[in-house]
Amino acid sequence: MIKQFFAYSFCITNAIIFIIVGIEVANVTVEQAALEGMTQRVYASISYVDYMMTATWIVLAIAIMQGRRDLFLGTAWFYLGLIVCDAVISHFMSVEANDPTFTPMLLSLMVMQSIFLYWAIGRFSTAPNSSDAGAVGKVQLSGR
Amino acid sequence: MISFQLNGEDVSVDIPADTPLLWVIRDYFKLKGSKFGCGKGLCGACSMHLDGDSVRTCIHPVSAVSGKSVKTIEGLGSADNLHPLQQAWIDNNAPQCGYCQSGQLMSASALLAKNLSPSEEEIDNAMKGHICRCGTYPRIKKAITETAKALNSTASRPVGYYLPTENNVQEDKGESP
Numbered sequence: 001m002i003k004q005f006f007a008y009s010f011c012i013t014n015a016i017i018f019i020i021v022g023i024e025v026a027n028v029t030v031e032q033a034a035l036e037g038m039t040q041r042v043y044a045s046i047s048y049v050d051y052m053m054t055a056t057w058i059v060l061a062i063a064i065m066q067g068r069r070d071l072f073l074g075t076a077w078f079y080l081g082l083i084v085c086d087a088v089i090s091h092f093m094s095v096e097a098n099d100p101t102f103t104p105m106l107l108s109l110m111v112m113q114s115i116f117l118y119w120a121i122g123r124f125s126t127a128p129n130s131s132d133a134g135a136v137g138k139v140q141l142s143g144r
Numbered sequence: 145m146i147s148f149q150l151n152g153e154d155v156s157v158d159i160p161a162d163t164p165l166l167w168v169i170r171d172y173f174k175l176k177g178s179k180f181g182c183g184k185g186l187c188g189a190c191s192m193h194l195d196g197d198s199v200r201t202c203i204h205p206v207s208a209v210s211g212k213s214v215k216t217i218e219g220l221g222s223a224d225n226l227h228p229l230q231q232a233w234i235d236n237n238a239p240q241c242g243y244c245q246s247g248q249l250m251s252a253s254a255l256l257a258k259n260l261s262p263s264e265e266e267i268d269n270a271m272k273g274h275i276c277r278c279g280t281y282p283r284i285k286k287a288i289t290e291t292a293k294a295l296n297s298t299a300s301r302p303v304g305y306y307l308p309t310e311n312n313v314q315e316d317k318g319e320s321p
Binding site: 030031033034035036037038039040041042095096097098 | 170171174176177178179180217218220221222230231233234240242245246249
């Protein structure tokens with residue numbers, strides 16, 4: 001129960017983080033771009049990646065809730081692809097903004113999330129009679 | 145100690161004399177609008193005004209600006225009073241990714257400060273050497289042309305924007321590579 005609560009909390013926290021970041025970077029205006037030389041369209045593009053990552057964390061939470069291992073696994077790989085893209089773009093943005101702390105922070109978050117995904121995928125039950133690639137009803141996060 | 149004027153304010157820095165101006169502006173004064181592109185003065189992303197001329201600051205040592213006036217994109221206009229070129233940039237949707245735009249704006253404004261009726265050839269000459277990977281050259285040229293037309297109309301000339309006079313008209317010193 002505690003592990004399930006932790007898993008849901010982790011997913012929702014990440015969804016909230018990315019939607020806040022997405023809204024923040026989308027708030028850069030064309031006037032700011034002209035006045036301060038900000039790369040507004042790049043920020044706007046990153047906001048879409050952030051919204052997509054928010055959606056994937058919500059899907060991951062639903063997959064845990066419904067015990068759907070395949071959905072979880074597919075979404076996790078999709079998410080990892082997205083965050084690698086985000087890390088590359090964000091690295092260039094941090095160079096542009098002279099913020100040396102941004103890339104290590106994002107990479108730390110990425111490592112934490114990868115560890116969580118690896119841990120969570122191992123918590124899905126692999127009982128032989130399950131209907132969805134081994135999952136038995138609800139996710140068995142306390143099964144191992 | 146090197147003293148100069150930055151966006152209208154007197155500033156001093158104690159920094160190695162051969163440090164490129166771009167890094168002094170970005171790292172010391174935290175004005176991040178001017179971008180680092182090639183580091184060799186070839187792309188124009190780092191352009192700023194030095195005594196009204198557009199110069200490539202990634203190859204311009206800070207010692208060379210002592211006693212001079214430097215203007216960056218942050219000093220070109222304000223939120224309440226955009227420079228006409230900045231407004232034209234927005235109206236024409238000129239930037240795509242926007243990385244080169246601060247340099248482009250600085251060179252374009254340096255051109256219009258000297259020549260309010262630039263021909264196409266003069267615009268091309270002033271803007272050549274500015275590389276835009278998104279390829280927005282036609283929009284940039286259109287924005288400059290429209291701004292020149294607008295500034296030539298007395299009614300729309302903004303307060304404080306000066307027309308070329310004998311004092312402020314200078315020949316292009318060919319700082320751009």
